[in-house]
Amino acid sequence: MGYLIPEVLLAGGALLALLAVAMLPNAKNLGSWIVLLAMLAAGVDAASMWGVTAKLIMSDTMAIDKYSILVTEFVLLAGASSLLLAWNADRFGAELPPLMAISVLGMMTLGTAANLMVVFVGIELLSLPLYILAASTRTRAGGEAALKYLLLGAFSSGILLFGMALLYGATSSLTFVVYPAITAANTWLLWSGLGLVLVGIAFKLAIVPFHMWVPDVYEGSPTPVTHLMAFGTKVGAAIILLRLLAFGFYGQDGSWGTLIGYLAVLTMIVGNLLAVPQLNLKRLLGYSGIGHAGFLLVGIATHSVDGANAMMFYLLPYGLAAMAVFGVLRLIEGQGDEVTLSDLRGMAYRRPWLAAVLIVGMLSFAGIPLTGGFVGKFFLLQAALFASQPGLAVGIVVGTLVGLFAYLRPLQMLFQRTEVSAKVQHLRWSVAGAVVLGVAVVGTIGIGVYPAPLVHIVSQSANFYWLTGG
């Protein structure tokens, strides 16, 4: 039971924060402090378990290994940074910290899942608070975003459940880590089930045929919530996809590897292409997030240890860059919910430090050397080539090139010699925002210059040695 202390800490923090904001409504940031401390404690406790040998717990429904611990750290980083971006902002409501904690708890659950039922509970725990948070500022766009997310999320959950039922029928087990041992299960029923489950997860990860909801939901949601969706949800969905395919279906990669490969290329190119004409920065980041989901899929499609490592590695630079960009947006928007490209005009002269942070984040998204994004894309490219899948490599290159256009347009705005917009003029720094930006910039450049420690950690965690190359 001691293996689940991080989850228990976070759940306890959420409940305590709920009680605290109900009892002491005037204590500023009390709920945020409680949840933040719970997240820190959970992170420390998870890190202290690093030496654990992989094992199944809770009658084989959950797996504790270095993979699950690293996922826990990633999603806690996502949760804590989202919380800091919402610091001191009463307009998001006092319920934001506990809801964020519950959502992060769902992501952590996904990291440990070894059973389809746990996958479903994790996905729902992750999504339900986000549906509410999307509408928490009670704007018209927020309501639209929440309703779209709720309806489409409900459909995808239905599809996911149907797929799980078929998988259960085909294998008589919900514990997917034992699937490879069931040799007689290679039937159409199994593949239909797997297909439906993949659709359900692809919806959460925003893979291209199922990406329609992303821009509207990102645009309408409050910025800290958008950040949690962009970083945390993506981590949760990507790692459960990798775990499900690498543990449950590793022998039959011929059937799903090609499919995932095509989806990856499609997602990389379409996502980045649609990001180019966007004027609203949150929409731009939404489409960019779709493109990055495509890059993550490359790691899964290569079906090799290199690919798994590369995908796991890519999550952190992507998340740090998202922290930088969303942090800047949060500072610029102030009391509003919207930042357009023209709001960035002339910022490099008026607010050089903030502009510098935005540049670092955007360059990391684009994959320019000396940023973490470059190293991540490099490893993905390497994995694709080692697995002798040149199509994936070409897809990465084309996607990156198209993405470069999308990310350089906002940067070009920064250097226009015009009057700065009112939002930038009245911008006020906050300590919490500065912490997020500092961590993001140091992390992004640190991984870009000296990636060895992270490479070492990732190679220990996503060490699915039974995967074959190609």
Place this chain on the structure above:
Amino acid sequence: MVGIFIIGIIMLAAAVAVIVVRQPVHSALALVGVTLGLAMIYLILQAEFLAVAQVIVYAGAIMVLFLFVVTLLTAGKEETETKDLLSGQRWASVITGLVVGVGLAVVIATHHPTKLATSLSSSFGGLHPIGQELWGPYFLLLAGVALMLLTGAIGVLVLNRTEGTKAPRSRPLPHGVSVSDGEGESRP
């Protein structure tokens, strides 16, 4: 076996009716047909507890809730069909849905019963075994579902907050214009 087919056809018809009928009340009533059909399938499988719970929870509590909402929201309002923004979208969805649905049905129907690895345990669906599963191996998931329900309750509170309590409905933007989220306003 024949019974399941008959119930299945009734359920399918009711499910189609949920979507196609005009009046929301009629939709809700058709949904009652679906849930009752499901309860009967549970009975055929000798899962009496599940059948009873299905009737009490869905046909009872949730349907009553639906009917209340429908009556409160649509009283005295004329329903007009909104125009399709994408032409042909309706037919495309019907055709895709039929292809996927028939495909899945064929896959499931042609799956030979002997290959179906799962067999029902004799105690399937009873109160005692369900409790043992829930409070035994799946206890943590039960706790997770409890958190989900709590989230739902918070959601009701957050989204129904009335004016003047916490977050104001409209707030001034930096330019000094105020945007209210009133009805019929298009968003920029």
